[in-house]
Amino acid sequence: xxxxxxxxxxxxxxxxxxxxxxxxxxxxxxxxxxxxxxxxxxxxxxxxxxxxxxxxxxxxxxxxxxxxxxxxxxxxxxxxxxxxxxxxxxxxxxxxxxxxxxxxxxxxxxxxxxxxxxxxxxxxxxxxxxxxxxxxxxxxxxxxxxxxxxxxxxxxxxxxxxxxxxxxxxxxxxxxxxxxxxxxxxxxxxxxxxxxxxxxxxxxxxxxxxxxxxxxxxxxxxxxxxxxxxxxxxxxxxxxxxxxxxxxxxxxxxxxxxxxxxxxxxxxxxxxxxxxxxxxxxxxxxxxxxxxxxxxxxxxxxxxxxxxxxxxxxxxxxxxxxxxxxxxxxxxxxxxxxxxxxxxxxxxxxxxxxxxxxxxxxxxxxxxxxxxxxxxxxxxxxxxxxxxxxxxxxxxxxxxxxxxxxxxxxxxxxxxxxxxxxxx
Numbered sequence: 001x002x003x004x005x006x007x008x009x010x011x012x013x014x015x016x017x018x019x020x021x022x023x024x025x026x027x028x029x030x031x032x033x034x035x036x037x038x039x040x041x042x043x044x045x046x047x048x049x050x051x052x053x054x055x056x057x058x059x060x061x062x063x064x065x066x067x068x069x070x071x072x073x074x075x076x077x078x079x080x081x082x083x084x085x086x087x088x089x090x091x092x093x094x095x096x097x098x099x100x101x102x103x104x105x106x107x108x109x110x111x112x113x114x115x116x117x118x119x120x121x122x123x124x125x126x127x128x129x130x131x132x133x134x135x136x137x138x139x140x141x142x143x144x145x146x147x148x149x150x151x152x153x154x155x156x157x158x159x160x161x162x163x164x165x166x167x168x169x170x171x172x173x174x175x176x177x178x179x180x181x182x183x184x185x186x187x188x189x190x191x192x193x194x195x196x197x198x199x200x201x202x203x204x205x206x207x208x209x210x211x212x213x214x215x216x217x218x219x220x221x222x223x224x225x226x227x228x229x230x231x232x233x234x235x236x237x238x239x240x241x242x243x244x245x246x247x248x249x250x251x252x253x254x255x256x257x258x259x260x261x262x263x264x265x266x267x268x269x270x271x272x273x274x275x276x277x278x279x280x281x282x283x284x285x286x287x288x289x290x291x292x293x294x295x296x297x298x299x300x301x302x303x304x305x306x307x308x309x310x311x312x313x314x315x316x317x318x319x320x321x322x323x324x325x326x327x328x329x330x331x332x333x334x335x336x337x338x339x340x341x342x343x344x345x346x347x348x349x350x351x352x353x354x355x356x357x358x359x360x361x362x363x364x365x366x367x368x369x370x371x372x373x374x375x376x377x378x379x380x381x382x383x384x385x386x387x388x389x390x391x392x393x394x395x396x397x398x399x400x401x402x403x404x405x406x407x408x409x410x411x412x413x414x415x416x417x418x419x420x421x422x423x424x
Contacts, residue, residue: 015094015304021330026406029397033414040100040410043093044111045069049139051117053131063132067115067140069149070096073416076147077113078103078354080154080183081161083132087116094304095154098325099354102347104409106386108358113149115140121156133161137168144169146179146365152357153183155303159195163188179364182357191360193375194353198323199233200376201352202299204383206234206321207241209344212391213319215296218242221258223295223317225249226302227270230323230350232263234299239263247293249302250275254290257282291315300327301350307332315341322346337400345402347409348387355382 023040030037051063066089069077079099092114100112117136121129143149153162162181166188169180178189186192193200210217220243224231227250235245244260252274255261262281269277276284285293292314300306301323312332320336320343322328328336328343336343356379363369370378394404 014090015326016090016097018305018326018329019094019097022402022406023410025403026410029399029403029407030410030414033411033418036414036417037410039071039073039414039417040097043068043070043096044072045143046089046093047140047143048089049136051119051132051136051139053128053135055128056125063117063119063136065115065117065136065139066092067143067149067151068092068096068113069143070112070114071100071413072111072113072149073413073420074104075109075111077144077149078108078110078152078357079112079114080152081115081117081136081157081165082155083117083119083121083157083161084155085118085120087118091304092116095325098347100413101406101409102351102354104412105347105390105405106351106355106382107412108354110150110354110358113151114154115151116154129161130164133164134168137165138172141169141172144180146177146361150179150357150361151181152353159183159185159190162190179361182360184360189360189364191356191363191375192370192372193379194356194360195229196233197356197375197379198230198350198353199235200237200379201355201383202230202234202301202321202323202349203237203241204352204380205344205349205387206238206297206299206319208384208387209319209321209342210297213342215319219244220297221246221295222297222299223247223249223290223293224299224301224323225290225306225327226300226324227275228301230353231299231301232267232270234301234321234323236263236267238297243297246295247290248275249287249290252276254285254287255282256285256289256293258294297321299323302327305329309335312336312339312341317341320344322349325350333400333402343400343402344387345405348383348390348401348405351386352379352383355379 046068049065051065096114103110162184184190247256253276266278291311297319298317299321304326307328309331312335
């Protein structure tokens with residue numbers, strides 16, 4: 001008799017609750033493999049660590065950190081590290097589970113993992129940020145490694161933080177281990193194309209979805225929530241294809257221009273002042289108005305749980321591209337399906353980042369690096385093949401793309417679990 005994990009009591013719309021609901025929906029399509037489905041409902045390993053550092057003023061501060069390895073049946077754990085004041089164990093569990101599904105959906109030889117520290121990095125000096133990163137890396141060093149679990153950047157982390165993590169791990173094991181993290185600076189074994197990979201994946205899958213829907217990207221109106229690395233890159237690529245970016249929202253607010261925002265001016269301003277710093281380029285509106293801005297394509301690329309049932313009723317979009325992880329709650333999913341709105345789910349739509357992370361990992365082991373054109377060709381091919389296979393599965397069973405993605409991914413994961421068997 002199976003029991004749920006005792007240290008988390010998920011609610012319906014919490015990240016872990018959303019993930020469990022998504023797994024439950026796919027069980028009817030798993031056939032004999034359904035006997036293994038409980039494997040997907042609990043993480044393999046969850047590590048909680050204390051991260052103490054000496055602050056610049058001489059005081060001692062403690063931060064709580066996490067690393068969760070959800071499933072490693074198909075390969076080493078893979079997943080980012082986020083630094084955010086709202087990070088919780090439950091959130092990291094859900095994010096690690098979505099990484100399990102994501103890597104299987106695009107058929108990468110990885111499992112799923114995720115990490116985070118409950119900290120506001122904007123309140124730390126560069127020296128304090130380095131101390132937090134290095135101490136956290138030392139604490140989770142007992143479970144990460146190039147062949148076991150490979151972290152990467154996520155919310156509020158970047159190439160510099162990955163360099164500190166790689167160096168700390170390397171010093172602790174007594175040798176340079178470039179493959180322990182991905183998303184590193186180029187001169188430390190990073191890969192060309194990695195910075196724009198997630199946004200590029202959103203564009204590639206969105207372009208194919210629009211083609212299948214008969215939607216012309218030229219003149220298509222696009223609203224983007226979240227204007228960091230993912231949202232801004234996707235917006236730029238859609239604009240290059242002739243689309244109009246009519247609304248953008250970030251942590252500073254929401255700006256709207258029905259004629260299209262000038263991204264060449266907006267992007268650099270947003271890096272320093274947020275999107276509301278671009279006052280001359282559009283109208284600043286209340287954040288909730290973002291969701292009923294007339295648009296054809298909606299790209300939620302911020303945090304999880306943003307597209308609620310109420311907001312799903314408001315949107316005029318015919319296509320939703322999930323640039324963020326878990327942005328749509330299950331009730332909203334149902335409403336969008338009833339309204340005929342196509343959702344390209346996060347676990348395929350934003351998989352460009354982990355795909356190029358895989359390329360980086362492979363290049364590190366071989367010490368042979370590819371040029372950016374080759375990276376992009378390989379990325380586009382993997383994303384297109386994965387989406388087409390999932391689309392065919394959805395058509396075959398007459399199910400949504402999300403359920404089809406889970407059906408494909410869960411079959412691969414549980415087949416690996418079944419074939420490996422249980423030890424001892």
